[in-house]
Amino acid sequence: MAIRVLHVGLGPIGVGVVRQCASRKGFKIVGAVDLDPAKIGKDLGEVAELGRTLTVIVEGKLGPVVKASKPDVVVLCTSSSLAKVTDQIADVLKYKLPIVSTTEELAYPWFSNKRLAKKIDALARKAKVAVLGTGVNPGFTMDALPITLTGVCERVDTIRVERIQDASIRRLPFQQKIGAGLSPDEFAEKVQSGSVRHVGLTESVAMIADAMGWKLETITDVIGPRIATKATRSQFLEVEKGQVAGIVQTGTGYDKAGQELITLHMEAYLGAPESYDAVIVKGSPDLHMKIAGGVHGDIATASITVNSIPKVLTAPAGLQTMRSMVIPSYFGGKTR
Amino acid sequence: MAIRVLHVGLGPIGVGVVRQCASRKGFKIVGAVDLDPAKIGKDLGEVAELGRTLTVIVEGKLGPVVKASKPDVVVLCTSSSLAKVTDQIADVLKYKLPIVSTTEELAYPWFSNKRLAKKIDALARKAKVAVLGTGVNPGFTMDALPITLTGVCERVDTIRVERIQDASIRRLPFQQKIGAGLSPDEFAEKVQSGSVRHVGLTESVAMIADAMGWKLETITDVIGPRIATKATRSQFLEVEKGQVAGIVQTGTGYDKAGQELITLHMEAYLGAPESYDAVIVKGSPDLHMKIAGGVHGDIATASITVNSIPKVLTAPAGLQTMRSMVIPSYFGGKTR
Numbered sequence: 125m126a127i128r129v130l131h132v133g134l135g136p137i138g139v140g141v142v143r144q145c146a147s148r149k150g151f152k153i154v155g156a157v158d159l160d161p162a163k164i165g166k167d168l169g170e171v172a173e174l175g176r177t178l179t180v181i182v183e184g185k186l187g188p189v190v191k192a193s194k195p196d197v198v199v200l201c202t203s204s205s206l207a208k209v210t211d212q213i214a215d216v217l218k219y220k221l222p223i224v225s226t227t228e229e230l231a232y233p234w235f236s237n238k239r240l241a242k243k244i245d246a247l248a249r250k251a252k253v254a255v256l257g258t259g260v261n262p263g264f265t266m267d268a269l270p271i272t273l274t275g276v277c278e279r280v281d282t283i284r285v286e287r288i289q290d291a292s293i294r295r296l297p298f299q300q301k302i303g304a305g306l307s308p309d310e311f312a313e314k315v316q317s318g319s320v321r322h323v324g325l326t327e328s329v330a331m332i333a334d335a336m337g338w339k340l341e342t343i344t345d346v347i348g349p350r351i352a353t354k355a356t357r358s359q360f361l362e363v364e365k366g367q368v369a370g371i372v373q374t375g376t377g378y379d380k381a382g383q384e385l386i387t388l389h390m391e392a393y394l395g396a397p398e399s400y401d402a403v404i405v406k407g408s409p410d411l412h413m414k415i416a417g418g419v420h421g422d423i424a425t426a427s428i429t430v431n432s433i434p435k436v437l438t439a440p441a442g443l444q445t446m447r448s449m450v451i452p453s454y455f456g457g458k459t460r
Numbered sequence: 461m462a463i464r465v466l467h468v469g470l471g472p473i474g475v476g477v478v479r480q481c482a483s484r485k486g487f488k489i490v491g492a493v494d495l496d497p498a499k500i501g502k503d504l505g506e507v508a509e510l511g512r513t514l515t516v517i518v519e520g521k522l523g524p525v526v527k528a529s530k531p532d533v534v535v536l537c538t539s540s541s542l543a544k545v546t547d548q549i550a551d552v553l554k555y556k557l558p559i560v561s562t563t564e565e566l567a568y569p570w571f572s573n574k575r576l577a578k579k580i581d582a583l584a585r586k587a588k589v590a591v592l593g594t595g596v597n598p599g600f601t602m603d604a605l606p607i608t609l610t611g612v613c614e615r616v617d618t619i620r621v622e623r624i625q626d627a628s629i630r631r632l633p634f635q636q637k638i639g640a641g642l643s644p645d646e647f648a649e650k651v652q653s654g655s656v657r658h659v660g661l662t663e664s665v666a667m668i669a670d671a672m673g674w675k676l677e678t679i680t681d682v683i684g685p686r687i688a689t690k691a692t693r694s695q696f697l698e699v700e701k702g703q704v705a706g707i708v709q710t711g712t713g714y715d716k717a718g719q720e721l722i723t724l725h726m727e728a729y730l731g732a733p734e735s736y737d738a739v740i741v742k743g744s745p746d747l748h749m750k751i752a753g754g755v756h757g758d759i760a761t762a763s764i765t766v767n768s769i770p771k772v773l774t775a776p777a778g779l780q781t782m783r784s785m786v787i788p789s790y791f792g793g794k795t796r
Contacts, residue, residue: 144614148614148615260612264611264612265612268608268787269608269609271787271788271789272604272605272608272787272788272789273605274767274788274789274790275600275763275764275767275768275787275788275789275790276596276600276601276755276759276760276763276764276767276788277760277763277767277790278480278484278759278762278763278766279484279790280790280792335789335790336789336790336792337791337792337793337794338792407790408759408763409755409756409759409760410753411751411755412751412752412753413749413750413751413752414749414750414752415747415748415749416748416749416750417746417748419612419745419747420745423612423614423744423745424612424613424745426614427611427612427613427614427744428611428612430614431610431611431612431613432611446787447786447787447789448786449786449787450783450784450785450786450787451604451607451608451611451782451783451785451786451787451788452607452608452610452611452612452787453607453608453610453611453671453672453783454610454611454613454615454616454671454672454743455673456616456672456673456674457673458673
């Protein structure tokens with residue numbers, strides 16, 4: 125029996141999830157909701173640029189779609205901000221439907237958004253379903269994966285994760301999100317206003333710390349520009365020498381003594397010589413893991429969201445995180 | 461509250477687990493059982509060469525120890541063979557105690573030992589506790605870790621795992637287990653008799669296949685010698701040119717069409733130029749992961765066993781595997 129999926133939120137990530145659910149075995153898309161008037165009333169296949177119709181019309185309101193389509197699960201891809209999605213989650217939970225969401229701040233809200241986390245957890249328990257925030261980052265490369273690796277350690281002293289991405293092969297919105305092509309001043313302004321940043325480092329640091337049983341005193345999240353040392357370009361953008369090629373962002377967790385226990389270091393810029401994800405665990409044994417080429421963000425976020433759907437259906441009720449879930453795995457379409 | 465642990469089986473691996481439980485936070489060793497008359501009656505600290513006593517006397521029978529020590533969990537490290545440990549597991553389950561075991565064939569018995577797997581699962585459900593087989597391999601590097609990595613894939617075509625170990629830094633029993641120092645004929649005899657081999661490749665192949673939803677037609681497990689091309693030595697052994705330096709073993713899973721879907725390739729020999737663990741996933745996206753230096757077998761097997769203890773206490777009743785468990789993680793001593 126295919127899992128009946130209702131998609132809420134049809135931006136770039138939501139549409140990436142739709143594409144996989146439409147093409148992969150084990151799923152039946154039964155409904156789609158978005159607030160954008162330009163999408164409402166259209167066939168979901170058209171909105172997702174599938175080159176075919178899905179005979180699912182995008183609607184503007186959740187309630188009637190739920191009643192008409194009888195979904196097993198809702199995939200929620202509307203915002204990075206937990207404050208913005210909490211009411212949406214509460215709305216879905218009224219219908220006792222489990223949720224998989226790509227909301228970055230939902231990936232591990234127990235540090236920065238504890239009040240909302242408790243609220244969602246209580247609503248989910250009442251609805252007897254699980255709610256999960258996931259994605260490639262936060263959700264995997266900088267939290268669940270390093271946590272998993274420490275499973276073979278008898279002692280862990282520090283954890284450092286590096287995610288270095290050549291942004292020139294990514295989509296335009298991503299290149300804009302990392303500030304490529306801006307002047308250093310423009311970059312600083314956009315960091316100030318919150319429009320240039322990766323959301324989730326604090327969540328990942330907190331997830332790791334709780335998994336290790338470490339009490340952190342402070343978590344910092346510092347953003348700076350990567351300045352182009354020579355002219356560089358992508359399919360979409362040109363960057364002069366001295367302009368911003370991308371972002372350098374580091375999340376750090378410190379203990380009471382000011383010791384740096386967890387360091388999550390990201391660089392995403394045009395012309396990075398090598399993309400990779402690395403985890404360095406200092407302890408016993410030391411571990412040095414590297415994924416050459418890195419984990420491609422756009423595909424991977426949609427993939428882990430889709431792969432999490434069958435797991436959320438059988439997870440305990442409440443607000444779950446990748447730390448509390450059964451190990452991730454590709455889902456080949458057979459539930460059992 | 462510390463977790464009260466009863467250790468059954470005090471061979472090299474069991475003793476490695478004892479050492480960690482004795483030194484790490486969160487555990488209290490309350491009992492120890494072994495069949496060896498040379499160990500019975502001695503203090504566990506002496507048997508485990510801790511350099512101190514633990515005021516736990518090694519006993520020969522389980523029942524009285526359980527009654528006297530009121531453990532929360534049993535760690536079972538007695539044999540690689542599921543047939544040999546099934547009665548021991550049944551015995552422990554009479555006392556409704558959860559079990560973490562390093563029995564390699566228990567790591568994923570649903571292919572080769574389905575009847576015993578069903579029996580243990582039924583007994584564990586009846587006892588309302590979880591039973592888990594774990595270890596670094598099987599249990600992590602060649603199954604749970606590659607499965608975890610596929611969580612970011614929208615398609616998986618093939619999975620190849622390599623575990624290459626320079627055995628010269630390992631303990632003597634390991635060097636003997638891989639046949640180092642034997643002639644090629646002696647090696648072949650010992651392979652024939654089953655005394656030179658890694659146990660668990662079939663289990664790992666089956667675990668991966670089930671996680672991917674792949675139906676395999678055949679699983680092969682092929683063992684050969686690594687012949688020394690020059691004289692080499694370890695702290696314990698000397699190997700002449702032409703003698704066996706170690707083992708090469710490959711587990712392979714084929715589909716009905718004879719396609720090789722899963723390949724688990726191990727080499728462990730004196731003088732390997734580089735130790736590493738690698739996972740190569742072909743699919744979308746491709747993934748190339750490498751742990752430089754590899755995951756040290758002896759420490760890691762004891763670590764993942766100890767780290768699994770708190771997780772087994774809260775796992776659903778029945779026979780669990782690393783595939784059905786919450787993601788692995790270092791356990792810092794605080795349960796919650």
